[in-house]
Amino acid sequence: ALKLISQNYRDFYEGEIAKNIVKKVRNSNINPGKLDMEDMKSYQITKSKALCKELTKIIFCGPNLPSSGGILLAQALIIYENYSFRKTYNKKQKLLNIMEFIYNERSSLLADSNFEKIDVDGLLNKDYLIKKFDLFLKQKSFSLNKAKNNFNSTSHFSILDKYGNVISMTSSIENAFGSRLFINGFLLNNQLTDFSFKVKDSSGLVKNRPEGGKKPLSSMSPVIILDKEKNFIFSIGSPGGIAIIAYVLRNIIDIIYEDLDPLESVKSGNYLKKNKKIYIEKNILNKKEFLELSNEKDKILEIPLTSGLGIIMRENKAY
Secondary structure: OHHHHHHOOOHHHHOHHHHHHHHHHHOOOOOOOOOOHHHHHHOOOOOOOOEEEEOOOOEEEEOOOOEOHHHHHHHHHHHHHHOOOOOOOOHHHHHHHHHHHHHHHHHHHOOOOOOOOOOHHHHOOHHHHHHHHHHHHHHOOOOOOOOOOOOOOOEEEEEEOOOOOEEEEEEOOOOOOOOOOEEOOEEOOOHHHHOOOOOEEOOEEOOOOOOOOOOOOEOOOOEEEEOOOOOEEEEEEOOOHHHHHHHHHHHHHHHHHOOOOHHHHHHOOOEEEEOOEEEEEOOOOOHHHHHHHOOOOOEEEEEOOOOOOEEEEOOOOOO
16 A cells, blocks of 8 residues: 555545545445445645644644644643642642643634634633633533543653754544554554534534534644754654543643653643543652542553653753
């Protein structure tokens, strides 16, 4: 397949590979699909600019919609820098609250921006964020997203070459072995399950509902961090399904704001909070510590939150 694509990439969209993909999908004995050759031929690759946000110490650059990672991480860092937390709050307590807030933002406000009107600048406005986060902490009013929590799969790699070119790349087929459909040496993805499982809720139509030609909301978070002079500091990303955002956020906070060594940060254990549930990395983090940080209604679950973080960092960072 790779040799065919190297000779003519259109073979993937209208040649033998495309025909084999269509046949495999339509004849699946698990859940036959309606994909046809016209779908393959008409697919257009789209390019979008990175979402970059200047912060107090750094310039953050991440993916744009339909990945939620860029917007949510930028929101989280703005809150971390600007919100006046209680003096009794430690780093974990701050991050647990921020994580719960941004996951709520994700489920209620984000989707493919080619189909839904998303005011990205408004969502990253400091005053808006601080006010809304403060209200969130006081009221804890949010919409529970009933979609499954997938904390596995996806691949990430970071590359820095001798010329200073940097790539932070995350690739996903949604779940281990994707759709379980194998053709021409590769697996077909299962990305449709990243759409909302509900079309409507109490507020009306769900933004991330499935529609023809629409891309589902992703959690991929390939990130490049620059200093104020736009010099490379580090790149970061991770596998982990919806937990990717929490993994990447925790490590950015550790490295930039806590001046922790990247390896020490990765080894220190993962955690996240979503829908009143706190997930902590089994056999690494202490459940008792999180009981002290949680509210009465919070549920604490110990699971294997293994991240697979990929970080490349410039030596002697300065910002």
